[in-house]
Amino acid sequence: MNLESTHTDRIPFGDPEVIFDGFSKEDIINLAYCAGDFMLAIDEAGVIRDIAVNVRDHGFANMWIGQRWSDTVTVESQMKIAQLLGSGPASGAVWRQVNHMHDGDDVPINYKVITPVSGGWKVAIGRDLRSVSILQQRLLKTQQSMERDYLHLRQTETRYRLLFDNISYPVLIADAEGLDIQQANRACHALVNAAPGSLEGKNLLGLVHPDYRDDIIAYIGAVTVNSQTVPANVRLLGRAGSVKIAASAFRQSGKQFWLINIDDGLHEVPGKQSDRYVLDVVEKMPDAFVLTDEKQAIIVANRAFAELVQAGSVEQLLGVSLSRFVGRPDVDVGLLKKQLKDHQNVRNFSSIINDLNGGEEPVEISAIMIDHEQPLFGYSVRGIGRRERDLPQSRNEFPRSVEQLTELVGRKTLKEIVRESTDLIERMCIEAALVHTADNRASAAEILGLSRQSLYSKLHRHGLGNLIGKDD
Incomplete structure (x- = not known):
């Protein structure tokens, strides 16, 4: 990502002297705060002498004071810093993205340098691009996932056409x-x-x-x-x-x-749909498929289902209850069976598969009930773990909503759900206390009735340990 822009398309005020005549220095500083997230005061030698930020989590920039601006950025950004500090006519007319180094990560910031007419220190105004970068990464991951799914669909369609035509x-x-x-x-x-x-x-x-x-x-x-x-x-x-x-x-x-x-x-x-050709398709299809009787004992399963549950062979699964593998025993399968008897089909039912080795895999299940001499239940099981792993996790994803917590019913025990609910409430209270005390951790511990050591332990457990805070 490399963002650059000039001011050639801007439309200035018609009479700026009259408009800004009554502005004080404080007003000018407030305008600068509105323009960016960072403001760096840089002397003639390119050294950062002072810093102002308008968002609390930008406090790490204070570590740059006293350093050369070019020493705080990555190697590939140093040439851009030289251009921003240059004396050419275009040096201050361009926004340039540079990457600062912080805790082993790159922090992308878009800068523009303002040089006073009378000379002296320059002011670099920066806009934090991390949120934009995260969105771009999520978009890229989603696009790659869609392209893989599209390729998978095309391959499946090609196999179907070859089978049908031959x-x-x-x-x-x-x-x-x-x-x-x-x-x-x-x-x-x-x-x-x-x-x-x-x-x-x-x-x-x-x-x-x-x-x-x-x-x-x-x-x-x-x-x-x-x-x-x-x-x-x-x-x-x-x-x-x-x-x-x-x-x-x-x-x-x-x-x-x-x-x-x-x-x-x-x-x-x-003479029937369940001929050897259809069975061959079911056997080779990439999604897991399983057919059960009314007691949910497995009658037919394909190789994809055997791989999903880590079974050595399909024969090993015959006669085993599907409840052994889907969701919590007798809960998810019971819900599916009831829905099938009421509506004959179910689409995209979210659950988990418990394999024979004790692992879990999130899945979506589509099912249908066929009424012959006795009811038969067909289940198509698609793993969605790769899709969830492909999408980057949001930094603030941990605090689940009430709706997300209630979705765990049937997948986790009540004890586990209550523990997650308690963690959610605890984290929200700590965040509220930090906001209420302007990030003063000593005061936050006091109003929460905790010791500092206990508060620090909870901050670390909830992933809040990197917040820049004040102890007094």
């Missing part, structure tokens, strides 16, 4: 409203002697012999009511024999579609 039997996807074909694989194009890609956008009924179009419409209506409807026998245009058409519904982006398998008698066509 299925040996004819299959197509049509929307439920008008039966317009959205996608068709190569086997489907070959079946009706169509050029690759030419079926997309055409109507499904246009592929069927006119005598059988009513049969297709009746079959679709029957499948809408009962998914176990026997496949329909129809004739396609340009083909002598009949084919069997089996349809199954799915929803995407709020719209309903039909996945239609066409059995021409030449290929092995699965």
Whole structure:
């Protein structure tokens, strides 16, 4: 980050002599305070002789008094200091960002130097850019995370398209409203002697012999009511024999579609959605997936779920209760099961996964209940730990809000939640006492009824030990 700007686009007062005629030196100093967070008085040798700050946590700048200005900044910023202190016509007309060194970190500050007409000491006015730098870092991390997620999405889409296009039997996807074909694989194009890609956008009924179009419409209506409807026998245009058409519904982006398998008698066509192709997709998908019975015992799990819970193999998980891994035992899974029985699906349920080695991983769970001979529950589990680690933590993130604390119900014990609540109240009271006493720690300890040693211990525990304060 390198911020530089000149005053070439500024519009001055029309009559500054009249406007500033009544201003005292104190008024001029107040104006300077409004212009920046730091004000450095610098002599002819480039040595900082005095400092004024307008925010309490900028007190570390007092350590610069008596040092050469160029010695307080990083090596790459020293040339900018020389330019700011130069005698050229553009030296004082430019804001330049320099990085000061403090506690092993760089403190970015944007400076402009004011040189009096009569000579003498110069005044450097600085604006703290740390908040801007933090926002830029958060933006960069978020952008990188989004780019990784986008790449992951593109890779998943590519795998899906390859799988769909290389299925040996004819299959197509049509929307439920008008039966317009959205996608068709190569086997489907070959079946009706169509050029690759030419079926997309055409109507499904246009592929069927006119005598059988009513049969297709009746079959679709029957499948809408009962998914176990026997496949329909129809004739396609340009083909002598009949084919069997089996349809199954799915929803995407709020719209309903039909996945239609066409059995021409030449290929092995699965009769159910849980065929080996779908199972292969589930097995290789990057998100964890698990299928349970009504008692939440695991029936099917993919390799991603086995890796998530640190299991040696998928077979090791079969028959184990999902409550062993999700949230607190019998709490999160119980809530999910109740929601599924009421609404049949759940989206983005926040929880944690407890692995076999005692570790925890924050996750989002989407689930669905399927009612066959007995209810089956399918859970898609996505880890969000990387997303949370990618985003830099805010310095003041520790004081959680009441809403954040209540979100811990079901994930932590009441004792742990009460302890976090106590820490939150304790920190807020200490911060309020420091503000009330203008950061005088001796006075803050007195009004809190603590010894200085006890206050210092609590400041360190709550991450407030670096605050610049006064002991008397």
